Amino acid sequence: MTTRGRSGLAESLEPCRPMPPDKPNILKALLAVQSALGHVPTSAISQIARVLGVSDAQVSGVLSYYSDLRIQSAGRHLIRVCMGESCMANHGGRVLRTIQDHLRVSVGDHEPERRFTLEQMSCAGNCAVSPTVMVDEDLHGKVTPSDVPSLLEPYR
Amino acid sequence: MKTTRLYLSNDTSSLAAGAGRLADAWRERPEIQLIRTSSRGAFFLEPMVERDMPAGREAWFNVTSDDLPRIVGGIGGTPVTEIPFLEQQTRVIFANFGITEPLALDEYQMRGGLKGLAEARRLSPETIIEELRLSRLRGRGGAAFPVWKKWQVAQQTGAEQKYVVANADEGDAGTYCDRMIMEGDPFRLIEGMLICARAIGATRGYIYCRYEYPAAARAMKFAIQKALEAGLLDFDDYPFDLEVVVGAGSYVCGEETALLESLEGRRGVVLAKPPYPAESGLHGKPTIVSNVLTFAAIPNILANGGAWHASLGTEGSRGTMVLQIGGRVRQPGLVEVPFGLPLRDVLDRFGGGMAPGARFKAVQVGGPLGSLFPESQLDIPICYDAFAEAGAILGHGGIVVYDRETNMVELARHFMAFTADESCGKCTPCRVGSVRGREILERIQSGQGAAEDLMLLSDLGETMKTASLCALGGRAPYPVETAIKHFGEEFRQGVKFTRPA
Ligand SMILES: Cc1cc2nc3c(=O)[nH]c(=O)nc-3n(C[C@H](O)[C@H](O)[C@H](O)COP(=O)(O)O)c2cc1C
Ligand code: FES
Numbered sequence: 001m002t003t004r005g006r007s008g009l010a011e012s013l014e015p016c017r018p019m020p021p022d023k024p025n026i027l028k029a030l031l032a033v034q035s036a037l038g039h040v041p042t043s044a045i046s047q048i049a050r051v052l053g054v055s056d057a058q059v060s061g062v063l064s065y066y067s068d069l070r071i072q073s074a075g076r077h078l079i080r081v082c083m084g085e086s087c088m089a090n091h092g093g094r095v096l097r098t099i100q101d102h103l104r105v106s107v108g109d110h111e112p113e114r115r116f117t118l119e120q121m122s123c124a125g126n127c128a129v130s131p132t133v134m135v136d137e138d139l140h141g142k143v144t145p146s147d148v149p150s151l152l153e154p155y156r
Numbered sequence: 157m158k159t160t161r162l163y164l165s166n167d168t169s170s171l172a173a174g175a176g177r178l179a180d181a182w183r184e185r186p187e188i189q190l191i192r193t194s195s196r197g198a199f200f201l202e203p204m205v206e207r208d209m210p211a212g213r214e215a216w217f218n219v220t221s222d223d224l225p226r227i228v229g230g231i232g233g234t235p236v237t238e239i240p241f242l243e244q245q246t247r248v249i250f251a252n253f254g255i256t257e258p259l260a261l262d263e264y265q266m267r268g269g270l271k272g273l274a275e276a277r278r279l280s281p282e283t284i285i286e287e288l289r290l291s292r293l294r295g296r297g298g299a300a301f302p303v304w305k306k307w308q309v310a311q312q313t314g315a316e317q318k319y320v321v322a323n324a325d326e327g328d329a330g331t332y333c334d335r336m337i338m339e340g341d342p343f344r345l346i347e348g349m350l351i352c353a354r355a356i357g358a359t360r361g362y363i364y365c366r367y368e369y370p371a372a373a374r375a376m377k378f379a380i381q382k383a384l385e386a387g388l389l390d391f392d393d394y395p396f397d398l399e400v401v402v403g404a405g406s407y408v409c410g411e412e413t414a415l416l417e418s419l420e421g422r423r424g425v426v427l428a429k430p431p432y433p434a435e436s437g438l439h440g441k442p443t444i445v446s447n448v449l450t451f452a453a454i455p456n457i458l459a460n461g462g463a464w465h466a467s468l469g470t471e472g473s474r475g476t477m478v479l480q481i482g483g484r485v486r487q488p489g490l491v492e493v494p495f496g497l498p499l500r501d502v503l504d505r506f507g508g509g510m511a512p513g514a515r516f517k518a519v520q521v522g523g524p525l526g527s528l529f530p531e532s533q534l535d536i537p538i539c540y541d542a543f544a545e546a547g548a549i550l551g552h553g554g555i556v557v558y559d560r561e562t563n564m565v566e567l568a569r570h571f572m573a574f575t576a577d578e579s580c581g582k583c584t585p586c587r588v589g590s591v592r593g594r595e596i597l598e599r600i601q602s603g604q605g606a607a608e609d610l611m612l613l614s615d616l617g618e619t620m621k622t623a624s625l626c627a628l629g630g631r632a633p634y635p636v637e638t639a640i641k642h643f644g645e646e647f648r649q650g651v652k653f654t655r656p657a
Contacts (some may be wrong), residue, residue: 016242023420023421023439024421024502025420025421026212026421026422027404027418027421028401028424029421030404031402032406047564061423062421062422062423065406065423066403066405066406066424067404067405067406068367068403068404068405068565069404069405070252082460083330083570084215084330084331084483084490084524085329085330085418085482085483085520085523085524085554085556086329086483086554086556087329088562088570089482089484089556089557089558089562090483090484090566091557091561098626100440121368121405122327122329122407122574123326123327123328123329123330123331123368124368125168125169125326125331125332125334125368125369125372126168126169126172126332127329127330127331127332127333127480127482127556128169128199128200128332128480128481128482128488129169129173129199129553130482130483130488132172134368135370137370139168139169139171140168140172141170141172141173142172142173153526
């Protein structure tokens with residue numbers, strides 16, 4: 001971790017320090033770290049555990065449980081293709097394959113230049129305007145395979 | 157220059173359909189004033205722009221930025237009351253949608269909001285619960301449990317601290333009504349939660365909102381702040397503390413005991429019941445966990461009386477059902493109707509038939525754990541009893557239509573893979589069963605299935621149904637089995653040989 005990373009970590013953890021009688025909330029702390037650093041580096045587990053007053057194993061257990069917590073930094077932009085049933089029914093699988101081919105990247109991975117990380121999601125609540133592709137917090141609806149290049153183009 | 161007030165939805169799905177681009181294009185136009193409302197839920201017409209006309213609101217559909225002169229000129233609009241998709245609905249919970257600004261508390265109040273809460277403040281906890289008993293409202297999160305019974309348990313359990321938790325995890329793919337309520341009518345959820353708090357004597361509340369809904373979480377936080385400033389969160393003798401908590405992407409965290417584990421910051425695993433959360437929930441204290449839609453149904457019940465609510469719907473299913481139509485239909489969107497309408501009518505009258513060029517294959521009702529229905533079984537009425545009798549569920553009201561291009565073996569594999577991914581691991585039938593199920597379906601998909609594989613799948617399904625701790629494992633076999641039952645040929649094609657004995 002860089003120095004900046006380390007101080008970001010300490011800062012993000014400060015509001016999560018348990019105030020008796022409240023018990024430590026591991027998930028809340030991990031989400032706070034992720035929102036500050038973009039991910040939760042495994043090297044930070046001990047420090048998180050110390051601040052919360054819990055064991056390293058408890059922190060690792062929660063970290064590995066939730067799919068939205070990431071231990072590696074994503075690319076600059078995170079693409080999430082919905083594979084929920086409404087998007088599947090509208091052939092979102094074809095959109096996913098087109099993105100994979102277009103970026104030459106597989107699900108769960110990023111391209112060498114780290115512009116995009118590609119992931120699947122299970123529903124964005126945009127089922128009536130499906131298939132759905134989320135890039136960062138932008139939601140794109142009714143995406144067709146031929147839309148893919150122009151959809152990704154603005155994200156640098 | 158006279159400015160024309162135009163109404164444009166700010167709902168996430170409206171934005172995805174192009175409302176955001178429209179708002180950007182029109183930002184600097186002096187001839188209009190753009191009001192950002194919630195969405196009517198007719199997403200196939202979005203972006204939809206409305207304006208006031210002498211006889212009421214008129215709407216323009218699938219608007220592009222070039223349509224502005226027509227709209228300002230008042231040319232070619234359709235009276236909102238004449239849109240068949242909307243006109244045939246009974247909007248009770250969604251009565252404000254498309255009309256109000258979500259974060260305008262005065263508009264909420266002007267349209268009847270806060271009346272239920274005022275009633276609740278006047279009534280004793282027992283009388284509030286009696287009103288709910290009369291309403292015969294059942295929970296909308298999936299299990300359809302009578303709401304009043306849970307409240308009564310929590311009310312009668314002595315404790316110095318009780319909690320109210322809104323389940324906003326909305327994990328079922330194909331559903332979006334909770335998201336729409338939080339983004340579009342957030343005070344309704346707050347009001348429902350306050351009535352519950354008043355009835356059971358709770359002093360703290362949480363809204364557990366899924367990670368995928370950032371706009372909903374933002375809107376709720378704003379609305380809570382406004383409610384606080386308006387003094388709504390104060391009961392006579394104590395304040396009610398309400399907080400939005402964001403989850404981290406786990407389907408099973410929608411299950412109430414797992415949700416409470418997650419709220420306490422732990423791994424969201426399912427716990428054995430009893431004890432039920434109403435007796436011993438968050439931090440071991442009496443806790444009402446209810447779905448967002450359930451809470452949103454409550455203000456009207458207090459305002460209009462339980463008997464009014466019970467007068468809508470069918471014998472075992474009172475009130476309105478909020479359906480969310482998605483998949484390969486012409487008119488995807490949100491539909492609120494009294495219980496009892498046949499599924500076929502829902503698909504034809506509201507869904508508008510299949511999307512251009514698509515042909516019907518099957519429809520799934522009730523999310524990823526819901527059963528599949530072929531064309532021949534569409535006459536089933538939308539109500540809890542008929543669905544239970546058919547071994548199906550209404551769940552949270554998701555309806556997804558699949559077309560002929562859908563490969564049923566691939567779909568079945570997808571369902572089992574979903575359960576395998578999302579299983580919390582606590583019980584063996586779900587944890588191991590779903591992985592075995594997925595493997596068998598992968599074999600069949602690759603054409604390497606053995607003759608006994610379909611039998612094996614069926615045995616596995618029976619074990620999962622009877623021995624799983626929660627409905628994730630317990631319901632996972634249903635979509636797979638209904639796919640095999642109605643589209644068996646596709647599965648048999650993947651079964652190539654008989655394994656030597
Ligand atoms: C695997 C699983 C996932 C669930 N997901 C949700 C959900 O996303 N939202 C919800 O309200 N209820 C969900 N439930 C149901 C809850 O356990 C609980 O019954 C519900 O929140 C109670 O609220 P209600 O009485 O208003 O229906 C789920 C149940 C299971 C077994
Ligand atoms: S199924 Fe993809 S957005 Fe809901």
